[in-house]
Amino acid sequence: MSTLHALYFWGDDNKIKLKMSFMQGDFAIMHTKKSGNFMRLLTGIQPSGDLHIGNYFGSIKQMVEAQKSNETFAFIANYHAQTSVNDGQRLSQLTMQTATDFLSLGIDPNKSTFWVQSDVKEVLELYWVLSSFTPMGLLERAHSYKDKTARGFATNHSLFSYPVLMAADILLFSPDIVPVGKDQIQHVEIARDIAIKFNNQYGDVLKIPEFKVEEHVATVPGTDGQKMSKSYGNTVNIFGEEKAQLKTIKKIVTENVSMEEPKEFLNCNVYNMAKLFLNENKLRELQERYKKGGEGHGHFKLYLADVMWEYFGDFREKRAYFGANQNEVREILRMGSVKAKEAAMPMIEKIRRVTGINY
Numbered sequence: 001m002s003t004l005h006a007l008y009f010w011g012d013d014n015k016i017k018l019k020m021s022f023m024q025g026d027f028a029i030m031h032t033k034k035s036g037n038f039m040r041l042l043t044g045i046q047p048s049g050d051l052h053i054g055n056y057f058g059s060i061k062q063m064v065e066a067q068k069s070n071e072t073f074a075f076i077a078n079y080h081a082q083t084s085v086n087d088g089q090r091l092s093q094l095t096m097q098t099a100t101d102f103l104s105l106g107i108d109p110n111k112s113t114f115w116v117q118s119d120v121k122e123v124l125e126l127y128w129v130l131s132s133f134t135p136m137g138l139l140e141r142a143h144s145y146k147d148k149t150a151r152g153f154a155t156n157h158s159l160f161s162y163p164v165l166m167a168a169d170i171l172l173f174s175p176d177i178v179p180v181g182k183d184q185i186q187h188v189e190i191a192r193d194i195a196i197k198f199n200n201q202y203g204d205v206l207k208i209p210e211f212k213v214e215e216h217v218a219t220v221p222g223t224d225g226q227k228m229s230k231s232y233g234n235t236v237n238i239f240g241e242e243k244a245q246l247k248t249i250k251k252i253v254t255e256n257v258s259m260e261e262p263k264e265f266l267n268c269n270v271y272n273m274a275k276l277f278l279n280e281n282k283l284r285e286l287q288e289r290y291k292k293g294g295e296g297h298g299h300f301k302l303y304l305a306d307v308m309w310e311y312f313g314d315f316r317e318k319r320a321y322f323g324a325n326q327n328e329v330r331e332i333l334r335m336g337s338v339k340a341k342e343a344a345m346p347m348i349e350k351i352r353r354v355t356g357i358n359y
């Protein structure tokens with residue numbers, strides 16, 4: 001049996017809002033109703049280097065859009081980054097850089113709960129609890145692990161158990177949806193499997209999450225045509241210097257055809273990147289330029305560099321501001337961690353109770 005408690009309050013935008021506490025047994029899931037929506041979204045990003053356009057279109061943009069009409073949770077996955085970054089100074093510097101980048105790209109701390117993963121340590125506790133509900137075979141089948149081993153990366157236990165920590169990240173906050181790039185779908189599926197196994201043992205405790213992929217931007221290609229990824233060294237970064245960005249764009253692999261010939265656009269890496277920045281009209285114009293011939297891929301690369309530079313113009317300004325005001329970024333993160341912890345505590349307390357850790 002569940003009971004519903006409703007409470008109205010004034011939002012900071014001066015609009016009345018409905019805060020509901022939905023009681024399931026003795027367990028409360030808090031939802032804030034906004035514009036008729038009840039969706040809680042959660043995502044994490046690793047502070048493992050400069051953000052690239054694959055990160056933006058595959059993940060951050062969806063989150064920025066979503067925060068307008070949903071309850072959004074976004075965190076910097078610094079524990080996850082420890083699977084690949086072993087230099088402490090570098091990790092803390094990357095954490096601040098990623099926070100600065102996220103805020104510059106539109107994560108709004110008044111709309112989203114935005115924090116650094118390690119500031120809510122309960123996630124490690126849940127990670128351990130969930131480990132006992134994670135069959136080895138489930139992790140052995142994880143693409144992220146299989147792929148890295150196949151590529152000859154030295155593996156370790158944290159890389160292997162990474163999906164369990166990701167399951168803890170998700171399940172601690174009971175989101176309805178986890179927006180991800182295609183490569184992360186399997187991780188959310190693993191989180192679902194673990195949650196179902198846990199619930200089979202302890203009852204309806206964990207919320208089973210769904211994932212959401214933006215189909216048309218599911219996989220952003222890198223300069224070599226493979227999926228864009230820091231690990232493959234084929235990224236086009238969002239906040240590079242203009243000259244460096246152009247240099248990277250010039251490296252994009254294209255078909256070897258003469259200037260005069262008409263060109264294929266659907267499989268062209270330059271076109272597939274440019275389309276992320278263009279509206280329908282501009283995209284059609286670009287297609288016509290490909291079909292007509294008379295221009296080389298070098299021209300399309302210059303065009304891509306221009307549209308990309310313009311697209312991120314406002315974001316660069318914000319980044320300069322936050323870059324000069326790092327204390328403000330730290331304060332935003334601190335406040336975010338307080339909100340995140342508050343949201344996590346009912347779940348962790350329930351977990352401690354049902355698993356018998358509270359004695």
Ligand code: ADP
Nearest residue numbers: 046054055058059181218219220227228229230
């Ligand atoms: P990288 O592969 O460069 O290390 P991450 O694994 O840190 O990138 O990815 C962070 C987020 O960005 C994830 O949600 C991921 O799905 C998304 N993402 C990364 N690369 C791409 C891509 N090429 N296309 C679409 N989304 C991507």
Ligand code: TRP
Nearest residue numbers: 042043044045046077080166169
């Ligand atoms: N594994 C994700 C990535 O590499 C980052 C991440 C960690 C995450 N925890 C998460 C994403 C929870 C979504 C939800 O991109």
